Amino acid sequence: MVKHMLKHHAEAADGVFHALADANRRAIVDHLTRGPATVSELARLLGVTVAATVQHLRVLQASELVRSEKAGRVRTCQIDPSGLRRAEEWLRLRRTTWERRLDRLGDVLGESADERRSPPTNTTEETRS
Amino acid sequence: MVKHMLKHHAEAADGVFHALADANRRAIVDHLTRGPATVSELARLLGVTVAATVQHLRVLQASELVRSEKAGRVRTCQIDPSGLRRAEEWLRLRRTTWERRLDRLGDVLGESADERRSPPTNTTEETRS
Numbered sequence: 001m002v003k004h005m006l007k008h009h010a011e012a013a014d015g016v017f018h019a020l021a022d023a024n025r026r027a028i029v030d031h032l033t034r035g036p037a038t039v040s041e042l043a044r045l046l047g048v049t050v051a052a053t054v055q056h057l058r059v060l061q062a063s064e065l066v067r068s069e070k071a072g073r074v075r076t077c078q079i080d081p082s083g084l085r086r087a088e089e090w091l092r093l094r095r096t097t098w099e100r101r102l103d104r105l106g107d108v109l110g111e112s113a114d115e116r117r118s119p120p121t122n123t124t125e126e127t128r129s
Numbered sequence: 130m131v132k133h134m135l136k137h138h139a140e141a142a143d144g145v146f147h148a149l150a151d152a153n154r155r156a157i158v159d160h161l162t163r164g165p166a167t168v169s170e171l172a173r174l175l176g177v178t179v180a181a182t183v184q185h186l187r188v189l190q191a192s193e194l195v196r197s198e199k200a201g202r203v204r205t206c207q208i209d210p211s212g213l214r215r216a217e218e219w220l221r222l223r224r225t226t227w228e229r230r231l232d233r234l235g236d237v238l239g240e241s242a243d244e245r246r247s248p249p250t251n252t253t254e255e256t257r258s
Binding site for chain 1: 142143146147149150152155158159161162163164208210213214216217220221223224226227228230
């Protein structure tokens with residue numbers, strides 16, 4: 001069940017990590033969290049051409065990190081929270097799977113330590129008699 | 130303040146997204162969340178050479194997603210939660226910054242709608258008189 005969920009999320013989060021592996025694309029996401037921006041504003045922010053910015057935006061849109069709308073000749077971009085949530089969920093699921101395993105391990109080690117501390121019942125009886 | 134925090138996290142999460150952009154490296158992380166494994170076990174899992182696996186592990190270790198220990202000739206790998214947490218935090222901070230902005234926008238739009246719905250005070254007085 002967990003294995004199936006992990007597999008599903010692995011595929012779904014695929015493009016998001018690729019998209020965020022690039023510093024310019026992370027800068028676009030950073031900027032848009034504070035409000036929408038046009039393509040030319042983003043190009044100015046990055047100090048790259050509009051064509052290069054459009055390429056980055058395509059990657060971000062493909063992994064649902066950004067969405068955009070054209071009104072007349074101006075394209076305005078804004079955050080699409082789906083991609084952020086999907087990547088967050090991918091990481092959270094793995095971190096909690098790992099933490100639960102560690103908790104179970106801690107419980108087992110705790111039980112063995114208790115067994116070592118308290119002497120077996122028959123030893124106690126021998127001491128008493 | 131938020132801008133500074135965003136910048137700090139952008140740099141810190143840098144390598145983690147690059148590391149997770151690769152399907153084989155994500156498969157290693159997936160596998161290790163369920164327990165430690167040796168390098169040869171991971172190589173078998175991926176169906177690649179030990180040398181290629183070692184390369185992937187270097188990238189994962191550099192971004193604190195995996196740690197490893199050598200005992201004799203066997204290197205055992207396990208999850209390092211630091212990298213997972215850092216990437217999760219990077220995403221969460223951006224998502225919540227965006228959500229807070231949306232909430233504030235909703236409040237402002239709600240207020241304007243209220244103003245439109247309730248007629249101005251002097252109009253009410255005129256109706257009464």
